[in-house]
Amino acid sequence: MPEACCAQSAEDLQKEKQLDELFAQWRGVKGALIPILQGAQEIYGYLPKEVLLRIARELKLPPSRVFGVATFYAQFHLQPRGRNIVRVCLGTACHVRGASKIFERMQQELGVGDGETTEDLRFTLETVACLGCCGLSPVVMINDDTHGRLVPDKLKGILEQYD
Ligand code: FES
Known part of the structure; x- marks a missing residue:
């Protein structure tokens, strides 16, 4: 259904916009990885792989470091969570x-x-x-x-x- 598809995209776009704002808020700040992971998880409900890769690119960190931190702390979820x-x-x-x-x-x-x-x-x-x-x-x-x-x-x- 086109409506459902468009509604989905609008929601995705909204989330991307919020993610952009999150990056802008923490740009140039040392030790921003954890707060950015927390903020991204608030936006998406969990930390999708593409979002982790984007965080690595934005912070100029190796993806392995970002994935390492995200999997180390119990507060982060790499799979969708229930309502x-x-x-x-x-x-x-x-x-x-x-x-x-x-x-x-x-x-x-x-x-x-x-x-x-x-x-x-x-x-x-x-x-x-x-x-x-x-x-x-x-x-x-x-x-x-x-x-x-x-x-x-x-x-x-x-x-x-x-x-
Ligand atoms: S053992 Fe303390 S609430 Fe269950």
Whole structure:
């Protein structure tokens, strides 16, 4: 459909414009690589390969250095992320209260494993070692929402709240 194609291009152009502004903002500044990677990830939601290559060109750095930094820090994502980030706690307090069953059911509900994103980009599933609210164990966080004292049968209804 021509409309969909044009809408997509307009969105891409908008992102490129934002990227240009980001480069302009950091031009000539030492140590700009990390803030530029952060800014680019905010624009794109993750760091596509072409964007990393563009950053290398703009900063006159070897691509291997840019890719090295982007893969070293856990804050950077080289694959598309879901609109909703699901974090299942597998820490000790949650573990003793059945977190593995929660995680198992969550994987079934979403059809993806740890670190993976659903095909429709609705959810990314991750595991964490503690969410800092052990009193509510077992706990799952979806974006900024905490869901505590969970049982597997509650998950489906909770996931339905997120588009
Ligand atoms: S161990 Fe799960 S919230 Fe702390």
